[in-house]
Amino acid sequence: MSILCNKRTKLLVQGITGSEGTFHTAQMIAYGTNVVGGVTPGKGGTRYSGKNNDRFDYDVPVFNTVRDAVAATKADATCIFVPAPMAADAILEAIEAEVPLIVAITEGIPVRDMRTVWAALRGSRSRLVGPNCPGLLTPGECKIGIMPGFTATPGPVGVVSRSGTLTYEAVWQLTSLGIGQSTCLGIGGDPIVGTRFVDALELFNADPQTEAIVLIGEIGGTAEEEAAEYIAAHVRKPVVAYIAGRTAPPGRRMGHAGAIISGGKGTADAKLAALRSAGVHVVESPAHIGRAVANLLSTKPKKSPAKKSSAAAKKATSRKSNKSKS
Amino acid sequence: MNIHEYQAKQLLRQFDVPLLDGKPVFTAEDAGVVAYHHFEARGISAIVVKAQIHAGGRGKGIIYDPETNQPRMLFGKQLRGVVVIRPDEYGNVAHKAYLAARQMLGGRLVTHQTGPEGKIVRRLFIEEGAAIKKEFYCSILLDRSRSQNVIMVSSEGGVEIERVAEEQPEKIIQVHVDPTIGCQQFLLRRLAFGLGLEGAAFRSFLTFVERLYRAYEELDCSLLEINPLVLTNDDRFVALDAKVNFDDNALFRHPEYLDLVDTDEEDPLEREAAKYNLSYIKLDGNVGCMVNGAGLAMATMDLIQLAGGKPANFLDVGGGANVERIANGFRIMMSDPNVRAVLINIFGGIVRCDRVANGIMQALEQVKVTVPVIVRLEGTNAKEALEILRASGLNFLLAESFEDAARQVTAALSRSAA
Numbered sequence: 001m002s003i004l005c006n007k008r009t010k011l012l013v014q015g016i017t018g019s020e021g022t023f024h025t026a027q028m029i030a031y032g033t034n035v036v037g038g039v040t041p042g043k044g045g046t047r048y049s050g051k052n053n054d055r056f057d058y059d060v061p062v063f064n065t066v067r068d069a070v071a072a073t074k075a076d077a078t079c080i081f082v083p084a085p086m087a088a089d090a091i092l093e094a095i096e097a098e099v100p101l102i103v104a105i106t107e108g109i110p111v112r113d114m115r116t117v118w119a120a121l122r123g124s125r126s127r128l129v130g131p132n133c134p135g136l137l138t139p140g141e142c143k144i145g146i147m148p149g150f151t152a153t154p155g156p157v158g159v160v161s162r163s164g165t166l167t168y169e170a171v172w173q174l175t176s177l178g179i180g181q182s183t184c185l186g187i188g189g190d191p192i193v194g195t196r197f198v199d200a201l202e203l204f205n206a207d208p209q210t211e212a213i214v215l216i217g218e219i220g221g222t223a224e225e226e227a228a229e230y231i232a233a234h235v236r237k238p239v240v241a242y243i244a245g246r247t248a249p250p251g252r253r254m255g256h257a258g259a260i261i262s263g264g265k266g267t268a269d270a271k272l273a274a275l276r277s278a279g280v281h282v283v284e285s286p287a288h289i290g291r292a293v294a295n296l297l298s299t300k301p302k303k304s305p306a307k308k309s310s311a312a313a314k315k316a317t318s319r320k321s322n323k324s325k326s
Numbered sequence: 327m328n329i330h331e332y333q334a335k336q337l338l339r340q341f342d343v344p345l346l347d348g349k350p351v352f353t354a355e356d357a358g359v360v361a362y363h364h365f366e367a368r369g370i371s372a373i374v375v376k377a378q379i380h381a382g383g384r385g386k387g388i389i390y391d392p393e394t395n396q397p398r399m400l401f402g403k404q405l406r407g408v409v410v411i412r413p414d415e416y417g418n419v420a421h422k423a424y425l426a427a428r429q430m431l432g433g434r435l436v437t438h439q440t441g442p443e444g445k446i447v448r449r450l451f452i453e454e455g456a457a458i459k460k461e462f463y464c465s466i467l468l469d470r471s472r473s474q475n476v477i478m479v480s481s482e483g484g485v486e487i488e489r490v491a492e493e494q495p496e497k498i499i500q501v502h503v504d505p506t507i508g509c510q511q512f513l514l515r516r517l518a519f520g521l522g523l524e525g526a527a528f529r530s531f532l533t534f535v536e537r538l539y540r541a542y543e544e545l546d547c548s549l550l551e552i553n554p555l556v557l558t559n560d561d562r563f564v565a566l567d568a569k570v571n572f573d574d575n576a577l578f579r580h581p582e583y584l585d586l587v588d589t590d591e592e593d594p595l596e597r598e599a600a601k602y603n604l605s606y607i608k609l610d611g612n613v614g615c616m617v618n619g620a621g622l623a624m625a626t627m628d629l630i631q632l633a634g635g636k637p638a639n640f641l642d643v644g645g646g647a648n649v650e651r652i653a654n655g656f657r658i659m660m661s662d663p664n665v666r667a668v669l670i671n672i673f674g675g676i677v678r679c680d681r682v683a684n685g686i687m688q689a690l691e692q693v694k695v696t697v698p699v700i701v702r703l704e705g706t707n708a709k710e711a712l713e714i715l716r717a718s719g720l721n722f723l724l725a726e727s728f729e730d731a732a733r734q735v736t737a738a739l740s741r742s743a744a
Contacts, residue, residue, distance in 0.1 A: 084575065085579075109575060110546055110576035110579070111546075111548065111573045111575065111576070112546055115468075115475065116505050118473040118474075118505075119504065119506045134675075146676060148674075148675035148706065150705075150706075151705070161621070162621065163622065163625075164619045164620075164621060164622075164675075165617075165618055165619030165621065165622040165673045166619060166621035166622040166624075166625050168673050168675050169622055169625070169673050169728065172673070172705075189621065191468055191470050192470070192473045219624070220470075221471070222470065222471050223471075242625070244625045244628060245624040245627075245628070246631070247609075247624075247627045247628050247630070247631045247636075247637050248627070248640070249607075249609065252640075253574070254607065254620055254623070254624050255605045255619075255620025255621075255623060255624075255640065256620045257573075257574065257575060259620060259621075263487075263488050284632065285632050285732070286625035286628060287629060287727070287732055288729075
């Protein structure tokens, strides 16, 4: 098991004929992802197999609209590489076509556009991951986005992160210690993202393969504090957390649009304190993420957590159904 | 992106947000001329001269002489960042405005937001005075926990809103705006009733906030703050101050904002880095770092601190770093004279480590490096990259892991201290 994507996932790529879309589609196909089609307005009806050095192992049909693509391929996920000025439109098109999983890699989408997207997601049949994220990867099965596949290996640890390369670093630390991952999920570094830590925790908590969770946060916003609250109330699996940006100065945006301490809010220390009080194993050094998980897994009693996690899974499902009613 | 108060007000005027009459000036002579022709000659006898820097708290801030570091004086009092001018025994309005501007320009204004080093005053804004009945607070920003805009108002104006939020949270009233519904009148009425307004003041408030919200949306702001928002003696709401931050992601929709950049407010190295699309922030530490990815860059800074150093900068060369970007990034990082050691931390996913190594080699043709350079390369083509660096004959310290990199930083710093 895993969360959100597996070997049965049928993926569309929006912006497939662009240079980013082409390069990463080749990489995704090489990893084993089942790419069933692409969308590029104006190129519908053609087939595409990459260009220059980036060749796909098979050619895929290209469609003018997401609706056409879903009707023809029964795709259940889409990955968006559309440039920022048109990216919100691409996400909205996927929501309208009721694609269950939408993964937006694009960086630099205006916040005003994302407020509209967020409103459209409410009550829709879609889940959005991102934008400004590396996507997700279920080792050995499916990669949606741009994570380097070689870092990951199948196993019991769910990884969720606001960052890109720092996620690869953490996953690599785990893999180097012989610890595999259920799914690695990058939720993105923007102020508005479709899937937050709380959503990811709910999914990992309910996934029987996931025995421990790594959460990698950073300065800015309150997503980590909300995660701490959720962990205290619902999560019985061990959680290891690292928060990047303890040395970041207030008022400066640290590369990610969402990574900023403003008005004294969003500091790493406040997030670490919240996570600690929720019983999370907080690591001070980013070099110790893998080792902290190794320690936890080796000291963990073998039987009881499985029971607890299935109870927590039920709880999480019932919580979700309540939410959708309200 | 930040802009000055006078620029913010010029933008708000396009949306008919009620403002006082005002004009920017850049010299003391102009201050005198504007004070006379634009205000005094038209019967306005009270004006305000305001220092324009990218920081708040100017009214309470003190202006120091950059040479002597002594507070500058005006009319027998310590000079502040905002000066109210009325005719009296020191002179008429134009003469006093000239004298005030002469003292303010070139002075170093220190406020609670600038840090002790302060900021040099190079621009002034002259505005008509207002007969103020009461000061309020109003701001619009994104509430990240709800992914919606929030309009916040308070009857406690002219003070730091963070302090109000801490000490008297009940004095802050807020409404969230659902983008599918928009900023409707009922939301604005809720704010106005919450502030206890009535009559003409109530109506004026509704108009003010409605126009302010339109400006916030159409200008793609990430923050629009009016503090204080004042109610005048004749029951009109006007913006006394205005702070605008833009959403950097939306700058492609507003190319005209580039004209509003004040390069004096930016660090020269950061300005240079921006030319090459590098994300660089100068800090005051002693260990330079160059990393791919913002999260890993922050983590590397944290690691440097844990290893006993202090990060000298944040530098993200990005996911698709090519040889030129790496070379420029390296050069910019090395132009900071405080750097005593350097840590290059690259996790090659999309970016190939051998390209990074070639970039470093190219940079070394232009930059003479006298401090230890610790290099940690992991991932795609890391082996080839290490070969390139080894073959160079230059004295790189190659780290085997993130952890090992930290140890090498500590060792390098203790050697340089010895």
